[in-house]
Amino acid sequence: MNLDEIRSNISRLDSELLSLLAQRKALSLDVARSKLENPRPIRDQEREQALLVELVSQGRKLGLDAHYVTRIFQTIIEDSVLSQQALLQDLLNPQDSVPAISVAFLGLKGSYSNMAARKYLARFQAPLVEHNCESFQQILETVESGQAQYGILPIENTSSGSINEVFDLMQHTSLSIVGELTQPIEHCLLVATDTQVEQIKTLYTHSQPYQQCSQYLSRLGELDVKFCAASSNAMEQVARLKRHDVAALGSADGGELHGLTPLVEGLANQKQNMTRFIVVARKPIEVAEQIPAKTSFIMSTGQQSGALVEALLVLRGHGITMTRLESRPIIGNPWEEMFYVDVAGNLNSEAMQVALKELGRITRFIKVMGCYPSAEVAPTRIPPRLLSKPNTGERAEPVRPSRHYQADNTQVQVGPYVLGGDDPLLIAELNGFPDEARLQETARRVKEQGAQVLAADCFDGVDTERGMARLRQLRATAARFDLAAMTRVTSAEQVQRAAESVELLLLEASAVRNDELIGAAGRCTRPLLLELADEPEQSLSLAQHILQQGNQQLALLDTQALPLARLLDLNSQTHLPLVSRLSGDAAALPRLGEALNAAGVSGFCLAVNGDDGALEQLAHSLYRD
Numbered sequence: 001m002n003l004d005e006i007r008s009n010i011s012r013l014d015s016e017l018l019s020l021l022a023q024r025k026a027l028s029l030d031v032a033r034s035k036l037e038n039p040r041p042i043r044d045q046e047r048e049q050a051l052l053v054e055l056v057s058q059g060r061k062l063g064l065d066a067h068y069v070t071r072i073f074q075t076i077i078e079d080s081v082l083s084q085q086a087l088l089q090d091l092l093n094p095q096d097s098v099p100a101i102s103v104a105f106l107g108l109k110g111s112y113s114n115m116a117a118r119k120y121l122a123r124f125q126a127p128l129v130e131h132n133c134e135s136f137q138q139i140l141e142t143v144e145s146g147q148a149q150y151g152i153l154p155i156e157n158t159s160s161g162s163i164n165e166v167f168d169l170m171q172h173t174s175l176s177i178v179g180e181l182t183q184p185i186e187h188c189l190l191v192a193t194d195t196q197v198e199q200i201k202t203l204y205t206h207s208q209p210y211q212q213c214s215q216y217l218s219r220l221g222e223l224d225v226k227f228c229a230a231s232s233n234a235m236e237q238v239a240r241l242k243r244h245d246v247a248a249l250g251s252a253d254g255g256e257l258h259g260l261t262p263l264v265e266g267l268a269n270q271k272q273n274m275t276r277f278i279v280v281a282r283k284p285i286e287v288a289e290q291i292p293a294k295t296s297f298i299m300s301t302g303q304q305s306g307a308l309v310e311a312l313l314v315l316r317g318h319g320i321t322m323t324r325l326e327s328r329p330i331i332g333n334p335w336e337e338m339f340y341v342d343v344a345g346n347l348n349s350e351a352m353q354v355a356l357k358e359l360g361r362i363t364r365f366i367k368v369m370g371c372y373p374s375a376e377v378a379p380t381r382i383p384p385r386l387l388s389k390p391n392t393g394e395r396a397e398p399v400r401p402s403r404h405y406q407a408d409n410t411q412v413q414v415g416p417y418v419l420g421g422d423d424p425l426l427i428a429e430l431n432g433f434p435d436e437a438r439l440q441e442t443a444r445r446v447k448e449q450g451a452q453v454l455a456a457d458c459f460d461g462v463d464t465e466r467g468m469a470r471l472r473q474l475r476a477t478a479a480r481f482d483l484a485a486m487t488r489v490t491s492a493e494q495v496q497r498a499a500e501s502v503e504l505l506l507l508e509a510s511a512v513r514n515d516e517l518i519g520a521a522g523r524c525t526r527p528l529l530l531e532l533a534d535e536p537e538q539s540l541s542l543a544q545h546i547l548q549q550g551n552q553q554l555a556l557l558d559t560q561a562l563p564l565a566r567l568l569d570l571n572s573q574t575h576l577p578l579v580s581r582l583s584g585d586a587a588a589l590p591r592l593g594e595a596l597n598a599a600g601v602s603g604f605c606l607a608v609n610g611d612d613g614a615l616e617q618l619a620h621s622l623y624r625d
């Protein structure tokens with residue numbers, strides 16, 4: 001067979017695969033209708049697991065590896081679940097079936113919000129009327145006034161965090177949240193002419209993508225940055241200027257609509273860059289009881305100590321899982337915050353009704369923002385015992401970081417202090433390396449305010465000898481104030497040198513790519529703090545590698561503000577102590593710290609360059625008893 005013949009055979013098979021997928025989808029919708037007649041939940045993870053195990057075994061016989069087969073079928077099942085959910089929702093909310101659907105979103109054709117809107121509303125199979133808005137406020141007004149049925153608003157991004165402006169606006173709207181969706185965001189440098197990266201002098205961008213690509217952009221040197229209301233405006237400008245020295249940040253698909261081509265792709269700081277959008281409408285919707293739902297509400301608890309924890313305990317008491325907790329200041333009431341809470345569950349369920357009533361009694365303000373189908377279809381995993389290859393006769397050893405290997409929490413000895421013990425450990429982090437006088441002054445202050453560890457980047461931007469001199473200085477200053485010292489290490493040599501003087505070594509998530517570094521860290525006898533990767537599972541396998549080398553003094557650092565629910569989950573999976581790096585509004589930190597501590601976090605890192613009182617307040621709330 002020549003290349004053309006082989007390719008035509010591949011194309012034929014691909015068409016057959018597509019037609020089989022369409023047939024499967026039609027069958028899954030038949031399943032949904034049957035589940036409606038004889039009420040049963042849409043999701044049946046036991047069935048999914050049995051399917052996957054069988055498919056993996058069939059695949060192995062055909063020479064396909066287990067991971068490949070699992071990934072493909074997890075995607076197929078996810079689509080099946082979402083299609084079934086959409087069908088049930090349409091049947092339950094017939095008012096949604098109208099001749100045309102109108103939607104308001106930020107920016108013009110090609111914006112990320114535009115693509116999210118199209119994806120979300122595709123299921124209605126009705127013509128789409130698009131309202132381009134210039135601000136989040138305008139989106140809400142367009143829906144409130146009835147000009148559009150739906151509004152799409154980005155609420156959080158895996159790289160840049162929460163979109164505070166949207167949270168603040170949601171405090172005052174009468175609209176309800178009726179849906180959510182998560183959209184992968186793939187930023188590119190888009191250009192209108194044949195040019196090179198070195199020639200780009202002006203960048204048109206919305207502030208969010210700019211933040212999300214900060215690491216790449218900082219390597220480009222001086223750029224004249226022109227901020228635009230949306231990525232689509234940025235693309236439009238670049239398309240209009242048609243100059244070799246200007247570029248826009250945006251998606252390849254969006255750029256194509258404006259005649260732009262991607263010069264560099266995959267620019268976001270975090271590889272997995274996703275934005276979660278909420279969908280708002282004037283009327284709330286009903287969510288079918290067969291499908292997993294989320295309920296969002298806002299509440300303010302008053303400032304008395306423990307008030308937030310008490311509210312969270314109400315949820316726990318009714319078996320309700322919180323998937324997100326966000327705090328925002330209340331405009332006009334300094335020092336008070338409004339909490340945004342997402343929980344898994346249907347508003348109509350009895351547990352939710354009772355919990356909300358109880359919360360109503362102990363909060364100052366509580367308002368349900370909406371109940372909507374959860375767009376997260378967590379893939380069903382095959383437990384390792386079911387995945388093991390046939391007839392090896394061996395029993396798999398539990399992995400070392402897991403609770404199956406060690407049920408009790410590991411306690412990490414950081415100088416005289418314990419991480420993972422009864423009291424949380426507080427690590428004060430310096431940004432950059434200060435001069436002698438400031439180092440002394442900061443060490444004195446943080447010790448007084450309640451920290452036990454002083455951290456500074458000794459090796460950053462200097463050669464090893466200079467790094468060693470800083471290390472000695474850090475160690476001596478920390479010791480003077482009875483603090484332990486921590487520094488970041490990025491090479492095997494730095495591990496060896498730093499282990500001579502500091503009590504805790506910080507490993508970045510990117511260490512996963514450096515076998516030598518991991519080997520050295522695993523063999524050294526100093527405690528390690530390992531930054532969690534985007535996928536915490538990846539860090540657990542790295543942890544396994546370190547523990548196997550000998551070093552058992554290991555803790556994990558969350559730098560991305562994982563939701564409480566994920567931290568709880570992680571804490572139930574591993575015995576390694578968890579540390580959270582906190583940032584943001586100083587007034588909100590004590591409550592956040594308390595909540596994280598209650599979820600099993602046993603240490604906190606906090607930047608302490610300026611003295612905004614954050615460390616003191618945090619320490620005060622954590623050590624109150």
Ligand SMILES: O=C(O)C(=O)C[C@]1(C(=O)O)C=C[C@@H](O)C=C1
Pocket residue numbers: 028031032042043044045047048051076077080081
């Ligand atoms: O078998 C079912 O009950 C289905 O709904 C179909 C299906 C699938 O696509 O295979 C989808 C969702 C369930 O979680 C299990 C399996």
